[in-house]
Amino acid sequence: MSETLIGKRIPKLDAPDKASGKTRYIHDLEVPGALHAKILRSAQVHARIVSIDTSAAKALAGVHAVITAADVPWQRPIGVAKDHLPLKTDRVRSLRDEVAAVAADSEEIAETALRLIRVQYEPLPVVATPDQALAPGAPLIHPEPHGADSSPHLKSAGAPVAFAGKPDNIAMTFEYAQGDVAKGEAESDFVVEDVFKLHYVTHCCMGISGVIAEFDPNGNLLLYSNTQVPFLHKREFAELLGIDPARIRIIQPPIGGGFGSKLDIYPFEPIVIFLAKITRRPVKMVFTREEEFLASPTRQPVLLKLRSGCRKDGALTFRTVETVHDNGAYTSWGATTPFVMMQTISSLYRVPHCQYLTRAVYTNNPYAGSFRGYGNLQATFAVEAHMDKLAEAVGMDGLAFRLKNAQDPGEVTPQGMHFKSCGFKDCLATAAARSEFLRKQAENRARWKDPNPVKRGVGIASMLHVGGGAKIYPSDGCGTILKIDDFAHVTLMTGASEIGQGSETVLSQLVCEELGLPLSAVTVVNNDTDITPWDVGVHASRTTFIAGNSAIGAAKKAKAKILAAAAAKAGVPENELSLQSGYIVRSGKEKLFELGKFLRGLHFSDRAELVMTTFYYEPPSKHQDKGFKGDVSAAYAWATQVCEIEVDTQTGIVRLLKVTGAHDVGRVLNRLGIEGQIEGGIVMGQGYALTEDLMVEGGVVKNPNFRDYKLVTAPEIPEMDVSFIETLDGEGPQGAKGVGEAPAICIAAAVANAIYNATGTRITALPFTPENVYRALHGAAKAPAWSAAA
Amino acid sequence: MSVLETYRAPQSLDEAAGILREGNVTVLAGGTDVMPQSRIGKLKLQPVLMSLRRVPELRGICEEGGTVRLGALVTISELLESALVRERLNVLWQACDHFASDQIRNAATVGGNLCNASPAGDTLVPLLALDARAVLVSKPNGKLQERRVPLAEFFTGPGRTVRTGAELLAAAEVPLPPRESVGGFYKHGTRPGLDISAIAIAFVARREGKALRDVRVAFGAVAPTPIRAPRAEAALEGRAPDEPALEAAASAALGEIRPISDLRASDWYRRELVRNMLKRVIDHACRM
Numbered sequence A: 001m002s003e004t005l006i007g008k009r010i011p012k013l014d015a016p017d018k019a020s021g022k023t024r025y026i027h028d029l030e031v032p033g034a035l036h037a038k039i040l041r042s043a044q045v046h047a048r049i050v051s052i053d054t055s056a057a058k059a060l061a062g063v064h065a066v067i068t069a070a071d072v073p074w075q076r077p078i079g080v081a082k083d084h085l086p087l088k089t090d091r092v093r094s095l096r097d098e099v100a101a102v103a104a105d106s107e108e109i110a111e112t113a114l115r116l117i118r119v120q121y122e123p124l125p126v127v128a129t130p131d132q133a134l135a136p137g138a139p140l141i142h143p144e145p146h147g148a149d150s151s152p153h154l155k156s157a158g159a160p161v162a163f164a165g166k167p168d169n170i171a172m173t174f175e176y177a178q179g180d181v182a183k184g185e186a187e188s189d190f191v192v193e194d195v196f197k198l199h200y201v202t203h204c205c206m207g208i209s210g211v212i213a214e215f216d217p218n219g220n221l222l223l224y225s226n227t228q229v230p231f232l233h234k235r236e237f238a239e240l241l242g243i244d245p246a247r248i249r250i251i252q253p254p255i256g257g258g259f260g261s262k263l264d265i266y267p268f269e270p271i272v273i274f275l276a277k278i279t280r281r282p283v284k285m286v287f288t289r290e291e292e293f294l295a296s297p298t299r300q301p302v303l304l305k306l307r308s309g310c311r312k313d314g315a316l317t318f319r320t321v322e323t324v325h326d327n328g329a330y331t332s333w334g335a336t337t338p339f340v341m342m343q344t345i346s347s348l349y350r351v352p353h354c355q356y357l358t359r360a361v362y363t364n365n366p367y368a369g370s371f372r373g374y375g376n377l378q379a380t381f382a383v384e385a386h387m388d389k390l391a392e393a394v395g396m397d398g399l400a401f402r403l404k405n406a407q408d409p410g411e412v413t414p415q416g417m418h419f420k421s422c423g424f425k426d427c428l429a430t431a432a433a434r435s436e437f438l439r440k441q442a443e444n445r446a447r448w449k450d451p452n453p454v455k456r457g458v459g460i461a462s463m464l465h466v467g468g469g470a471k472i473y474p475s476d477g478c479g480t481i482l483k484i485d486d487f488a489h490v491t492l493m494t495g496a497s498e499i500g501q502g503s504e505t506v507l508s509q510l511v512c513e514e515l516g517l518p519l520s521a522v523t524v525v526n527n528d529t530d531i532t533p534w535d536v537g538v539h540a541s542r543t544t545f546i547a548g549n550s551a552i553g554a555a556k557k558a559k560a561k562i563l564a565a566a567a568a569k570a571g572v573p574e575n576e577l578s579l580q581s582g583y584i585v586r587s588g589k590e591k592l593f594e595l596g597k598f599l600r601g602l603h604f605s606d607r608a609e610l611v612m613t614t615f616y617y618e619p620p621s622k623h624q625d626k627g628f629k630g631d632v633s634a635a636y637a638w639a640t641q642v643c644e645i646e647v648d649t650q651t652g653i654v655r656l657l658k659v660t661g662a663h664d665v666g667r668v669l670n671r672l673g674i675e676g677q678i679e680g681g682i683v684m685g686q687g688y689a690l691t692e693d694l695m696v697e698g699g700v701v702k703n704p705n706f707r708d709y710k711l712v713t714a715p716e717i718p719e720m721d722v723s724f725i726e727t728l729d730g731e732g733p734q735g736a737k738g739v740g741e742a743p744a745i746c747i748a749a750a751v752a753n754a755i756y757n758a759t760g761t762r763i764t765a766l767p768f769t770p771e772n773v774y775r776a777l778h779g780a781a782k783a784p785a786w787s788a789a790a
Numbered sequence B: 001m002s003v004l005e006t007y008r009a010p011q012s013l014d015e016a017a018g019i020l021r022e023g024n025v026t027v028l029a030g031g032t033d034v035m036p037q038s039r040i041g042k043l044k045l046q047p048v049l050m051s052l053r054r055v056p057e058l059r060g061i062c063e064e065g066g067t068v069r070l071g072a073l074v075t076i077s078e079l080l081e082s083a084l085v086r087e088r089l090n091v092l093w094q095a096c097d098h099f100a101s102d103q104i105r106n107a108a109t110v111g112g113n114l115c116n117a118s119p120a121g122d123t124l125v126p127l128l129a130l131d132a133r134a135v136l137v138s139k140p141n142g143k144l145q146e147r148r149v150p151l152a153e154f155f156t157g158p159g160r161t162v163r164t165g166a167e168l169l170a171a172a173e174v175p176l177p178p179r180e181s182v183g184g185f186y187k188h189g190t191r192p193g194l195d196i197s198a199i200a201i202a203f204v205a206r207r208e209g210k211a212l213r214d215v216r217v218a219f220g221a222v223a224p225t226p227i228r229a230p231r232a233e234a235a236l237e238g239r240a241p242d243e244p245a246l247e248a249a250a251s252a253a254l255g256e257i258r259p260i261s262d263l264r265a266s267d268w269y270r271r272e273l274v275r276n277m278l279k280r281v282i283d284h285a286c287r288m
């Protein structure tokens, strides 16, 4: 047998380029003749636009175009609810709003031109919180249909009214129910209720946003874009421009981080396309870091009321959840995160009765998008706090209580999720044992009254997340084209985008494993919609699972083709042949042909035959029904994380000392890759819990820079001990499941439980920055209240 | 928009002071304040940008006759590497150990830190506690002139000092504290590096048996300038640093600070920190 690549530590294929500074990100791309674009954003949080005067900007030498909504009457609303015109017509709804745009010979000229644009606003009352948005008589964010209000050019152009407006500031609602919560509550011996408040954070991709748009003389559009969803966005851009999607080609340069932020299209992209169309020149736009903070999506802030109960024996009885999401001024994927949150509410632990109501509410704040974990950080934060509280009420330890309610393999939950493989209890037991959770928990608690102002705490939390794709579109598939050339070099063309997560490497590994080739034998092509087959995008931790199965499928077909030809040539039965270490081998040891030589022979023979295969993988999952029930993923990932912290009660500083994680990953494919993914996720969760806070006051982002928006820095990164629970999922590629989002999800929840263990104070609002913690410890914090729902 | 016309790099203090006298000059040392501040429009660059980097008189750390002279161009890294600073001005050394990141420390100068006069400037607080003086140089009528200003009188507001536009800061002079003195520095930020102080505390005193003598307490980021806290000092003078003395000092300090609320902390939290951490800083310093 040739040695397996599975489970090995394989450096990322793009690492040498990145480490040596050779990677050409969008910033580095120079398209000859390109103009540079800048966007004028609103000077007001909420206002009517009275007039825009661009004449002085247009007159500036070096300026090629200055556009406002009036110049693009054919623009269409974008976003998940199609409530967002790229260039604003009669009103601005947040400070990020795009009012005008310039294309000029240089960035400096474009910037100077922006300063020459005169906009007159008539301020409207600012809706700064969901509370205010839901209050009776609140100002409406989208009172009228877009495109048919005070903009005659849009009315008369015969453009359809694309967004009808919202009479009540409610952008989106989700309702889910299973069982009968009243019955569940009646059966409960203990009931707890809390209000949790989750804050704003943003992705902070090191590679800031950018795009280059170029039309050819035939009107075909070429986009260099950082999107994580090239195929679906192609269609959105086409609709926006009213052209055939087939005329759009998207090339993705290496992307400097996504984490969900590139799952939607944002106004700057259509605006740059408009400028390219109007100037007939390539147009490039790259954000500044400040713009990245102001005009990127956020993780959705949530106010969440949770009521849960259990019986004396520790069995959970019911959960009632109500949430209000701050949607911001427009609707992106953030509004749909309840879809994931309800899975955690209903199915992380066995709960017979559940009810769940959520509303995403328009405000004049930055708008929320999708972000690694997709609502699950928020839901897990609340659920795991209650697991601790109920355990304490019952008098069980936190581990036993969780084990009692944890899911087992084979379970089909009331929401319809089928856990064909499930290592949850192993995760719990492993993380608890390796961290000596129970012993430390008891010791820390015994020190509550100790005079030392610095306390220690340990907290546990677990998570459930889709690990086999997520059928949110009618298809959740991915295509592969695989070519093996006359030197046995493989070109793998996949629909799956590489956004830094290491998909290129793991896909190459899976293909090489099938074909018995070294990793150096593969080139991956994954960034050009004219070449690569279809895929629904990088999201839902789906790429290794979906694209991996697709790549394996194509490799298997290629292998079958080669072995059939070899069997015919050698006159031996096909089932005795295999591919190993670059050879076609008989009975596992006898080298019949060197693969390259054999393939050259195929190419040159009188019955020449090329090895080129295609495969399309569609996971065996189901779209949910109207009641949000259904087995939406082909596999589910599990994890438990134990966090150990130190709290200085005289400053409120919480230091994360150690994270012990146990992850059901199905199977480890690239050990180095999965370690990196998990360590990075832990640090992202740490930032969410302890340091990161996008401060939004009255619609204004107060800290749009890395001095005041605090990402975790290297010395703060805790010790990590990560165990992999290999459940070898039957549907997974080589048994693996998706893990991209998992590691970020439970940190905040586990830290909250650890703060309680250290101090006896339970804090239900994030982030745990020193002042917030200090206030909570000294009775000076305002506990989150449920006022919005009134 | 500011329009830069000339870049000057004088090679002597005399030449530098001469250029400054001509006017319309932005002085550049390490640039770690000048560059970011001019980018965001907080600082308007003058037509002449004058780099001090080649002026030898502004360099170096030396001790003479019981006074330590820190040249204005001395970087934070150089302070950290200096045995004299580490052993005899340890409270300053501790502040440097919490200053920014290695990259910034290599560029940032003590002169720039003092002239930038941020209430949160990290070297300002220990230098105040060490009774340092600013040495200011100008060339009003063809001849170099020096004047010395105690640091306690140097700062007049956020970003403002008594230095005139025609003066350069040449050095900070620090009377060498006696060997038996103790000192401690505390900076409150959320992370070990790269953070701006939400509050800073410096404490210096001499031990006479159990008692504290020549007590000096300074705070950063709790008033428009870094400040000394004379009443807190008086509360400790001649007393052993026991709980009642520490409590008295903390209460006195609360009457001397005037914190504001900003992104980094509320005024209430700053007060709490001053009370809790002044006691801890003194207690730690005296246990060493």
Ligand SMILES: Cc1cc2nc3c(=O)[nH]c(=O)nc-3n(C[C@H](O)[C@H](O)[C@H](O)COP(=O)(O)OP(=O)(O)OC[C@H]3O[C@@H](n4cnc5c(N)ncnc54)[C@H](O)[C@@H]3O)c2cc1C
Binding pocket: B026, B027, B028, B029, B030, B031, B032, B033, B034, B035, B036, B052, B072, B073, B098, B099, B100, B101, B104, B107, B108, B109, B110, B111, B112, B113, B114, B115, B116, B120, B121, B122, B123, B167, B168, B169, B170, B194, B195, B196, B197
């Ligand atoms: C990322 C980052 C982190 C930082 N962290 C900290 C920190 O932790 N603590 C802290 O205190 N500061 C911090 N700073 C601020 C800055 O680094 C310090 O204030 C530094 O000491 C400034 O020194 P400089 O030599 O760079 O000054 P410059 O930027 O060159 O000058 C600062 C000001 O002083 C004037 N000036 C400089 N030298 C003289 C002189 N000899 N005579 C007259 N005028 C002069 C300049 O004209 C300018 O107005 C940070 C800055 C950055 C960018």
